[in-house]
Amino acid sequence: MLVLTSKLPHIKKGIIAILCCVSSALYADIRIEDSLGEKVFAEAPTRVASLNWELTENVIELGVEPIAVADMKGYEEWVTRPALPASSQDIGDRAEPNLEKLAQLKPDVILIGAALEGIKSRLEKIAPVVFFNTYQKDHNNAEAADRVFLTIATLLDKQDIATEKLANRTKVLNQLKAKLEAKYPEGMPKVASMRFANTTSAYVYGKNAMPEYALNALGIDNALSLKNTQWGVTQKKIKFLRSVDDNVLLYFQPFYEEEKLNASPLWKAMPFVQQGKVAPIASTWTYGGAMSLQYLAEAMTDALLSLPNENNTGK
Numbered sequence: 001m002l003v004l005t006s007k008l009p010h011i012k013k014g015i016i017a018i019l020c021c022v023s024s025a026l027y028a029d030i031r032i033e034d035s036l037g038e039k040v041f042a043e044a045p046t047r048v049a050s051l052n053w054e055l056t057e058n059v060i061e062l063g064v065e066p067i068a069v070a071d072m073k074g075y076e077e078w079v080t081r082p083a084l085p086a087s088s089q090d091i092g093d094r095a096e097p098n099l100e101k102l103a104q105l106k107p108d109v110i111l112i113g114a115a116l117e118g119i120k121s122r123l124e125k126i127a128p129v130v131f132f133n134t135y136q137k138d139h140n141n142a143e144a145a146d147r148v149f150l151t152i153a154t155l156l157d158k159q160d161i162a163t164e165k166l167a168n169r170t171k172v173l174n175q176l177k178a179k180l181e182a183k184y185p186e187g188m189p190k191v192a193s194m195r196f197a198n199t200t201s202a203y204v205y206g207k208n209a210m211p212e213y214a215l216n217a218l219g220i221d222n223a224l225s226l227k228n229t230q231w232g233v234t235q236k237k238i239k240f241l242r243s244v245d246d247n248v249l250l251y252f253q254p255f256y257e258e259e260k261l262n263a264s265p266l267w268k269a270m271p272f273v274q275q276g277k278v279a280p281i282a283s284t285w286t287y288g289g290a291m292s293l294q295y296l297a298e299a300m301t302d303a304l305l306s307l308p309n310e311n312n313t314g315k
Contacts (some may be wrong), residue, residue, distance in 0.1 A: 019175045032155050035133040044157035045108035049127070051097050051111035053079050054134060058149050058287040059111070060085065061165060062158040067105050070094040074177065077254060079285040081295050087216035102126055109155070129153065135287060137230040142213040142293060149290035169294045176301045180218055184304060189277070190223035191215055192245040193300065195254045199264060200238050208232035210286050211252075223247035231287060238266060246271045249278045250303045252286065279303040 006137050010304050018114045030041040049068035050056040054073055056126065065085040069075065071091040092098040095115050099122060102110070107127045112120065114133045132148045135141050135180050146166065153162035178187060193211040194204045204224060205211040209232025212222050241249065249272045258280075261267050272278050284299045285292055 002112045020183070025080055030155060030157070032130070032151050034130045034151065036131050039128070039130055039155075041109070041128070041155065044155065045128075047106060047108040047112045049091070049102060049105065049107035051091070051094060051116055052132075053094070053285060054110065054287060054289045055111040055113060055148070055152070056084075056144070056293075057082060057285070057292060059156070061149070061289065062153055062156055062161050062292050064156055064158065067107060068102055070097050078283060079288065080283050082291070099123070099126065111152070135231050137208065137228060141208050141232060142210060145210070145288070145290045146227060146292070154301060155273060158254050165291060169291065172294050173297055177218045180220070180301060180304060181307070188218075188220045189304075190221050191250060191300075191304070192223040192241070192244045192247065193250045193252070193281070194241070195252040196234075196257070196261070197235065199257050199261045199267075202236055202238060202241065203233045204236050204240070204253075205233055205286065208294060210288065211296055211300070214293055214300060217293070218301065218315050223249070233286075238264075241272075244270070244272050246275055246277065248304065248307070250281050250300060251278070252281045253283045255280070276308055 026092070030044060032039050032041075046064075048059055048064055048066045049302075050059050050066040051068070051070045053070075056066055056069050056075065057079065060082045065087050067087070067089060068089045068091045069084060070091055071094050072084055072088065074094075075084060089101075091101050091105075097116070102123075103126045109122050110127050110129045111132050112123065112129060114135075117131060117133075120129050120131060130152075132151075134144050134148050136144070149166075150159070150162055155158045192204065193209075193215065194202045196202050204226060205229040206222065206224060206226025208230075212232060215222060249270075255261075267273060270278075281303045282299045284295050286296065288295075
């Protein structure tokens with residue numbers, strides 16, 4: 001048994017110093033950088049409230065069940081993957097969450113995006129807030145999504161899971177690319193992707209859009225040239241889609257006016273429609289987290305594989 005005595009002050013001080021170092025190593029603060037600067041936590045939060053769909057995706061991917069999620073019904077319709085845990089509670093609209101209910105849930109941390117920056121000070125009265133402004137015009141949104149994912153992994157002490165997920169994403173993307181190369185042995189088609197606003201207007205994805213990054217990862221070029229934007233999306237009239245010409249057009253679901261669209265003379269006159277080079281993409285969030293890049297690639301690959309071979313010569 002080790003006994004510390006006043007007769008050996010230098011030994012006593014040395015052992016105390018070692019014990020302090022061990023204690024610091026075991027209970028070191030968690031330090032992260034969000035979009036506003038450094039945040040320090042004494043330990044990894046376990047009760048996580050996520051008020052942004054992109055951040056909610058990341059939390060669930062890391063094996064943590066968020067106690068609070070904004071607009072769960074909308075998430076299940078538009079995001080779909082990863083599935084929401086049964087234990088998560090809905091705290092209302094993403095732009096106007098129910099702060100009283102949130103406070104009752106006693107979160108250890110609240111994750112927010114740009115839409116709630118204006119009420120950050122109010123949220124901080126409930127719990128520490130971590131803010132991410134992932135989507136911006138002046139950087140690569142796909143790279144930013146990865147950084148946010150890794151930052152949240154550090155916060156939640158899930159770095160190993162994040163590293164494994166990203167490594168597996170690379171493998172999946174390569175496998176998908178191989179499938180498409182087998183379908184298109186003479187060269188990949190150019191592909192435009194979009195989401196309908198209605199039967200006369202569409203949100204078309206271009207530079208800095210996650211769908212374009214997903215297509216690029218598959219070795220596919222965008223059939224349309226659109227300027228870089230914050231979200232990588234530009235609203236256009238349906239007639240603009242004539243520019244797709246006889247390349248491929250993919251559109252994201254849900255879209256509830258397909259019957260009306262298919263009856264439109266303007267739509268039926270589109271070259272890609274006449275040649276059967278158009279297909280829906282299963283509902284996938286186009287403004288999501290790091291793993292949504294994989295889900296986009298999977299859904300877009302499925303859409304491309306559904307097209308008839310005779311209409312799919314590369315350009």
